[in-house]
Amino acid sequence: MNRPYAEVIGDPIAHSKSPLIHGFWLKALGIDADYRATHVTPEGLPAYFADRRADPAWRGCNITVPHKLLALDHIEDRGDVRHTIGAINLAFRAEDGAVIGTNTDGAGFYAPIADLPLAAAPVTVVGAGGAARAILFALSRVGVGPVTILNRSPLKGAGLLSTFGLKGRVLPLDAPIPPCALLVNASTLGMAGQPPFVPDLSALPDDAVVYDIVYAPLETPLLAAARARDLDTVDGLEMLVGQAAVAFEILFGRAPPHERDEELRGLLTA
Template sequence: MAKAFVVGHPIKHSRSPLIHGHWLKAYGLDGSYERIDVAPVNFGDFLASFHERGFAGGNVTLPYKEAAYLGVARRTERAQRVGAVNTLWVEDGVIWGDNTDALGFIGNLDASLGTGWEQDVETALVLGAGGAARAVVAGLQDRPLKRIFVANRTLAKAEDIARDLRPGSAVSIETSPWEALGRVIPHAQLIVNTTSLGMTGQPPLTIDLSRAPRNAVVADIVYVPLETPLLAAAAAHNLRTVDGLGMLLHQAVPGFRRWFGVTPEVTPALRAVILADLEASR
């Protein structure tokens, strides 16, 4: 029986067991997926020993994505670009790490907008400069866009992303001061919020979308609430919107394939399971 996990501290908030448990049942697989809470002082030992404990691999969530990046023996090119690891597996006796947040974000856009959406996007605007922003920029780099602007209240953090991800990129990566968003928004066919603003309990993200291109897409990686104030404002301007739940679901696909040998589908039934859990936890 294949076993996998999600490790973090704290970990009770993770919905990964619901996602993978749904797939294990749907595909009739003999396997398990469990939450493991590991204190920071013990994470290195856990990373080194999980395979000996019978696990094929697992997911890494806060606060260990950077520690996992440093602790694995091999990393995918995508993980190297992002500088964080959220998916672990063992191959030829060696622990590998990948970052599937980039794939999850792009997979959500593909599923929500249809393949080929990038043909209408020349410029993207990414709001925020944390780990999620790095993953989003890395994902967008793999599509034929011309420019990606990274905007953050602390401009130096946006400049760090541009510096780290720019080498070898066919897409121009530029930065924008937060107070200059009004000059970038009219040129951005894709606007992505990667900050926590708009999440339940956080202040809303308020930007002026009145001058956004008429064909613009506004995406939010926040999924609690499902319709954030930003997405509500975008809908009021008749702009297309993409909520953050799909990113959570699509980022789980590569890991499940690695551990259990089946490529799962993100279906309406899976989405309904997570939505029901979100509603129950309100």
Template sequence: MNDHDGRPLVAGVAGWPIAHSRSPVLFDHWFGATGIAGRYVPLAIRPERFAEVYRALPHAGFRGINVTIPHKLDALRLADEATEAARAIGAANMICFAEDGRIVADNTDAYGFIENLRHAEPGWRPETGPALVLGAGGAARAILHGLLEAGVPEIRLANRSRDKAEGLADAFGPRVACVDWDARAAAGAGAMLVVNATSLGMTGKPALEMPLDAVPDGALVNDIVYVPLETPLLAAARRRGLRAVDGLGMLLHQARPAFRAWFGVDPQVDDGLRRACLPGAA
């Protein structure tokens, strides 16, 4: 399992816990589709051991790793180099290990978010109107970066804790404006995109209460939650006749740059991959 540079075709995903991750299924599907004899392994790393293991992985033959909770901040902080996207988002989810052992941090969550919308709704045009984003955690940071880079003219940001939203608005500039959580429904007026970047609606969590009456016809509603695939927000959007996009595609698309960087092939996000990665699929 080596290529021309002699390094093993091995990568993985680091988190704590990690057993729930769909990334090994995703990469195994791509190995089969591309004919690459690679390996992608789950790495359950305790937070107190992360720095030690992280620095050892390049010397163990790994080409790179994906990083998930709770290691994304440390993965950026401990890297030798970082891309503009990783610095802007303030976290890393993709790491490349150079042949000389350097650790290069990147963040592909914004790319995955935008590509999911474009793939699911080819007619979506980010410049056509404001976006309303609910949530101010790490996922929201990536989404704000992606939307601003894509050309959305205005982002309305609502979070249950307003001070966190204000901190993000300050960090991302004048095109991001805070709205009170209690005013989120009214903030949908004129918004051509509504995004749930919270965990509300996820299996085991309370539902997101988000009336869509003020959202204009033709708007796109996206929920980054994908367990369940059809959240209450997406069901409500479909009842209103709005376009609805689930969160699974963000997971799938954010992995493409990693596969390309580590294994030299640009894989496809298609129906077969979606079926393989659906929650509950073997």
């Protein structure tokens, strides 16, 4: 029997740290399986899922930009993710052989800030793509508000506020950052190969938290600006490892060895 494997798909994909994370956990737990990165274009998604369905060794795949919305058309949506979060970041083979989609981004995003008093707190989110949907879904569950979305498309941002029952407003991407308890960059701005995101943070209170989900590079201009103001920060590795942990347990049936989290972070930042 072929060796079991899972993978991460995206376009581009070379920057992904998922193979390092999952490979570290597989080795630590002694699981005889592989995890790889596979470049898949939007046009190639139908053929990709058709091929993997026919491969019994395939456990599933993590899904990154730009496929988090497109992949919904190629999987079974038994948890009705389409009408809640509206995007998936994981497809996996169920016990009955079906390929099912789910989203672990929300849980991964929220884990590092679970202790913050966010109920009724003002929040600003940059972006309105698949990651932003998962983040807004998580934030709506803890009753934040009002929420300001900065996005190129005001209509798309307003649609997300409505979808998740959040009160707030939508501003252009270059609008000044308003006072808020939590600022989240849920866009690709600041990612390697993308324009930087360097907003003026002067309106943020001293106890605000700045959270950038970009992890390549880890030290983004946004986080550097936040640290220069001595604000608390959360970097992209926190969400990346958090969502990966949920996915790993689904794909391989074992919880990651969290007692080795610091060792893993050292590898990811080397």
